[in-house]
Amino acid sequence: MKTAVLIPCYNEELTIKKVVTDFKRELPHADIYVYDNNSTDNSYKIAKESGAIVKKEYRQGKGNVVRSMFRDIDADCYIMVDGDDTYGVEAASEIEKLVLSGKADMVIGNRLSGKYFEENKRRFHNTGNKLVRKAINILFKSNLGDIMTGMRGFSYRFAKSYPISSQEFEIETEMTIFSLNNNFLIEEVQVEYRDRIEGSESKLNTYRDGFKVLSLILSLFRDTRPLFFFSLATLVLLLIAAIYFLPIFVNYLSTGYVEKIPTLIMASTVVIIAVVIFFSGVVLHVLKKQHQQRFEQFLNMVEMKKRELENHR
Incomplete structure (x- = not known):
């Protein structure tokens, strides 16, 4: 059974080496893929030197990166994680087990059940996470603990059937709604979250990306129900x-x-x-x-x- 770790990367030279080496230690049998999304720093070089399989995605945006990953890579289990070292790798084995056993088509790495609200210093991001979670749980009659997490596991069936339309960071919300609407098996595991290290900057824009996420929820609610x-x-x-x-x-x-x-x-x-x-x-x-x-x-x-x-x- 093949496991692939997928790491979208844009200007993460301070953290990408640690993310790759942590996953190589936690899942030594897995293939580690880093897709560099037009980084202007040394992310590509560092990821390659760390032992990852590094490819380039020239269309800007996380959604475009994930689209290429799912199309290019064949695996029985996919584990996707951000390259900013904000997620602990300790849950990776549990995520892999749930997917390979057939118990889940998508595993959500739940940050919000841990110390997320203490670690995340961006106040409006905390509010946005709560708002999006509540909106989706009400509209789609679910009870999910984290909607916008960047650490997830996927089955082959999910990866090859998911029609990605989002181009940027709203893709996490789209994945969740797609799973709920099509009756995929969903499980959640608690993952450790830590804020970015000093000098590492978030690519998210609180207001712009928040508006995109809310617009996406409304449009998908219209299309799915x-x-x-x-x-x-x-x-x-x-x-x-x-x-x-x-x-x-x-x-x-x-x-x-x-x-x-x-x-x-x-x-x-x-x-x-x-x-x-x-x-x-x-x-x-x-x-x-x-x-x-x-x-x-x-x-x-x-x-x-x-x-x-x-x-x-």
Whole structure:
């Protein structure tokens, strides 16, 4: 059984050597891959000298790096971790065991159950993590402890079926929603988190990347649960129409006259729009069910490909 450790890397010359050597010690049988994403420092050279298999990804952004990793590398277990040495490697063996035993298609390295909020000095990042976690758990009826962690494990089936659309750091959120929506097996393990060492700078922008993550959650909620999403939109429009229509109707009952004709026309138009939106949701719901059926067939093909690779090895 082959395990691959995947390390996206952008300007991490201060920490990349330690990350590689720690994983070589913890998982000596694993192949360590570092994908350098246009670093302007010595990250590429240091990673290569540390014994990693180093490749370049010229399209900027973590999502682009992970896309290339999943396409290029065949393994039974993938363990992805950031190159900034903020995650302890002690949980790697447990992550590997869960994936190789078939108990998980995605293993989440849960930072938030440990000392994350003490170690992470960026106050708004803590708030953002809590907000995103709560939003996804409510919208997708889950109970996950950490949504945006950078340390995860994946099965072959997940890696080869995951259609990556995010280009940057919102990919962690996209992975989680993809797993929940497609009924993949998810497990969580606690991982040690420590803040970056002095001189190592985060690539995240609190406000810009936070807005991207929230926008992604909304768009994926619309795409994965269209009937619910468009039903909510319909309900909101009907409430707005009712607010404007009821005073006109009450006045008609008491006087026998219809006043504020333009307002009545506007309310009627909103009702028509609401009905159209609702039936759009119904149509998209049917299309989504058909897509899920095709996706299950695709997963069967992925499983067949995996067996062929195992027989070849």
